[in-house]
Amino acid sequence: MISTLTPSTHRATFAIGHEQQAKRVVDLLTESLFEGQAAIAAFEGPGGRWAITMHFAVAPDRAEIRELVRLAAGDDVADATTFDSVAAKDWVKATLDELVPVHAGRFVVHGAHDRGNVAPNMLGIEIEAAMAFGTGHHGTTRGCLWLLDTVLRAYRPQRVLDLGTGTGVLAIAAAKALQIKVLASDIDSLAVRTAQNNAGLNGVGGRVRTIRANGLAAPEFASRGPFDLVLANILANPLRQLATPLALQLAPSALVILSGLLPHQARGVVAAYRARGLLLVRHLKIEGWSSLLMRRAR
The missing domain is CATH 3.40.50.150 (Vaccinia Virus protein VP39)
Structure with a gap:
């Protein structure tokens, strides 16, 4: 089986007002951090506010990150920045394990966890939890x-x-x-x-x-x-x-x-x-x- 284990990461998260501001802040943070030091993503949330998340392989200096956020987005955003960690997990396998069997005529596409639930008159097709496509x-x-x-x-x-x-x-x-x-x-x-x-x-x-x-x-x-x-x-x-x-x-x-x-x-x-x-x-x-x-x- 192909390993799809995602290693544990450290995360810093904050929210900001609108898309253009979010893009500007992401650009500033990307320029300020060393290449490969962090992965930065921005997602639109409820009410038009944008959540910006920075993932670090190694625990960052929180004071240093807050200062970078302060320079990019201001005092209020920096003070509201939160830090946590994400445990290592095989996200592909976890996702596939939660998928329910798919019925199409006599065919049933399922994961290993549903192997015993395929009716005798159906043709089960088990897809190994190693790839995210073609389930x-x-x-x-x-x-x-x-x-x-x-x-x-x-x-x-x-x-x-x-x-x-x-x-x-x-x-x-x-x-x-x-x-x-x-x-x-x-x-x-x-x-x-x-x-x-x-x-x-x-x-x-x-x-x-x-x-x-x-x-x-x-x-x-x-x-x-x-x-x-x-x-x-x-x-x-x-x-x-x-x-x-x-x-x-x-x-x-x-x-x-x-x-x-x-x-x-x-x-x-x-x-x-x-x-x-x-x-x-x-x-x-x-x-x-x-x-x-x-x-x-x-």
């Missing part, structure tokens, strides 16, 4: 899983590709539901390792083949294709750019599930794939994100 809670992942479940109720593809696999959720879902081998690719080597680890964790390590690839030129695509189901949860621009090479990898009547789109981007993506012979079957919107199911015309 299934995002609207794009849920949309893809819903569409995948819909597809598999009437269709049994034999050659499946998960393009831009991330944590491997979609590849794992397809491998579990179909009991077949699935090819999963990503441009990021860490994502490839994470997806393979998650596939093993879910008992489909032998069925999910993960590769690092930019685009669709790698030899594995030609040897595993043509694909009759492609899952691509990426972003609008890459999806448009991949329309031509992806269409060349499709079997007749293949289905393609595309996501990572804002609703206003869906029309452009649909047009790009329609120009390559694919027709829109369904447009699903979840939590402000669009997922598309398209079919290659006969």
Whole structure:
């Protein structure tokens, strides 16, 4: 597992009147402190006031920090500055441990703490608490899983590709539901390792083949294709750019599930794939994100 432990830090916090003043104070403090001595952040709070927080790896000289705040923001703000410490904590793991299982058709994406709570008639997908992305809670992942479940109720593809696999959720879902081998690719080597680890964790390590690839030129695509189901949860621009090479990898009547789109981007993506012979079957919107199911015309 990748360590995501955040070390303990020391913190100084104060509030200030408005955005422009907050920006000016942050700039002054940044110039006054040694590089790397502190991380400074400003957040808007209730009533338009801004909270400014300085995080220090080593306990700072409080009198010195108050004096810097006094020079930057005045006596009242300096006198009201508070100091405390933040204990070491694995914030990613803590966040994932608090996430409730996500249901999408027959699929349930869950953490290790909910492993025993997946109903026997559901397909559980456990995501290791090592990465913050791809937990299934995002609207794009849920949309893809819903569409995948819909597809598999009437269709049994034999050659499946998960393009831009991330944590491997979609590849794992397809491998579990179909009991077949699935090819999963990503441009990021860490994502490839994470997806393979998650596939093993879910008992489909032998069925999910993960590769690092930019685009669709790698030899594995030609040897595993043509694909009759492609899952691509990426972003609008890459999806448009991949329309031509992806269409060349499709079997007749293949289905393609595309996501990572804002609703206003869906029309452009649909047009790009329609120009390559694919027709829109369904447009699903979840939590402000669009997922598309398209079919290659006969």
